Amino acid sequence: MAGTKRNPDWTRDEHLVALDYYLDNRDDYFSPTGAGVLELAAKVSQVAKALGLTGSDTFRNPSGVSMKLLNFRSHDPQHDTKGLPQGNKLEKIVWAEYADDPAALKKVVASILDVTQAAAADDAPVLPEDELSEAREGQLLTRMHRYRERNAAIVKRKKASYLKQHGHLCCEACGFDFQATYGDRGEGFIECHHTKPVSELAAGETTKLADLVLLCANCHRMVHASRPWWTVEELRSILRTIRSEKAPPTD
Numbered sequence: 625m626a627g628t629k630r631n632p633d634w635t636r637d638e639h640l641v642a643l644d645y646y647l648d649n650r651d652d653y654f655s656p657t658g659a660g661v662l663e664l665a666a667k668v669s670q671v672a673k674a675l676g677l678t679g680s681d682t683f684r685n686p687s688g689v690s691m692k693l694l695n696f697r698s699h700d701p702q703h704d705t706k707g708l709p710q711g712n713k714l715e716k717i718v719w720a721e722y723a724d725d726p727a728a729l730k731k732v733v734a735s736i737l738d739v740t741q742a743a744a745a746d747d748a749p750v751l752p753e754d755e756l757s758e759a760r761e762g763q764l765l766t767r768m769h770r771y772r773e774r775n776a777a778i779v780k781r782k783k784a785s786y787l788k789q790h791g792h793l794c795c796e797a798c799g800f801d802f803q804a805t806y807g808d809r810g811e812g813f814i815e816c817h818h819t820k821p822v823s824e825l826a827a828g829e830t831t832k833l834a835d836l837v838l839l840c841a842n843c844h845r846m847v848h849a850s851r852p853w854w855t856v857e858e859l860r861s862i863l864r865t866i867r868s869e870k871a872p873p874t875d
């Protein structure tokens with residue numbers, strides 16, 4: 625059955641890495657034997673590997689990577705691209721999100737490559753996978769976000785500091801207090817959400833208490849339920865709006 629195995633589709637992470645290269649080299653021919661494309665193919669393969677993807681001999685090879693770059697060209701208004709194939713939907717989406725903000729993309733890609741390298745190291749952190757909606761920054765940084773906010777030591781410090789200041793633990797968005805609702809079983813129960821996008825953190829930068837907010841499980845789930853993730857300010861303002869719509873008229 626050799627050769628019949630279908631390679632997995634390109635992920636958002638891989639698209640971001642390729643788009644960053646495209647924007648730096650917009651007028652190139654993207655020859656599959658050129659040094660730039662070869663290097664990019666190696667990077668994209670590492671990212672795919674960090675995500676646990678594997679494929680056949682043609683998996684993320686230089687020809688495929690070159691084709692991906694030419695697909696981006698079909699979205700580029702700076703180029704007359706009649707006749708170029710339109711690629712998949714994600715190309716269009718990441719183009720719309722980042723083509724006009726290459727500096728932001730560059731930060732994101734640097735972080736993706738940092739996490740990729742860390743994933744290849746022996747003492748790689750085990751990045752949790754769950755049903756979070758993928759961040760704009762891709763799956764690797766989504767997992768890194770989760771990893772950071774589940775760091776037991778910092779979570780413990782955050783809860784202790786909040787408790788000292790407020791006398792009880794509650795959701796900083798909706799006010800839900802697990803202990804008040806569930807009694808003893810809810811004591812000390814609350815989740816931590818990291819408010820900074822992973823791509824804003826320098827490599828090796830540690831989490832500060834000020835970067836964390838306490839959220840109940842429902843609010844935290846809603847922040848991450850679709851893309852783009854809500855900021856805590858957005859979450860609070862949505863709660864306020866919906867509560868005021870539901871409130872009975874006071875006059």
Ligand SMILES: [Zn+2]
Binds near residue numbers: 798839843844
């Ligand atoms: Zn809440």
Ligand SMILES: [Zn+2]
Binds near residue numbers: 773816
């Ligand atoms: Zn979170």
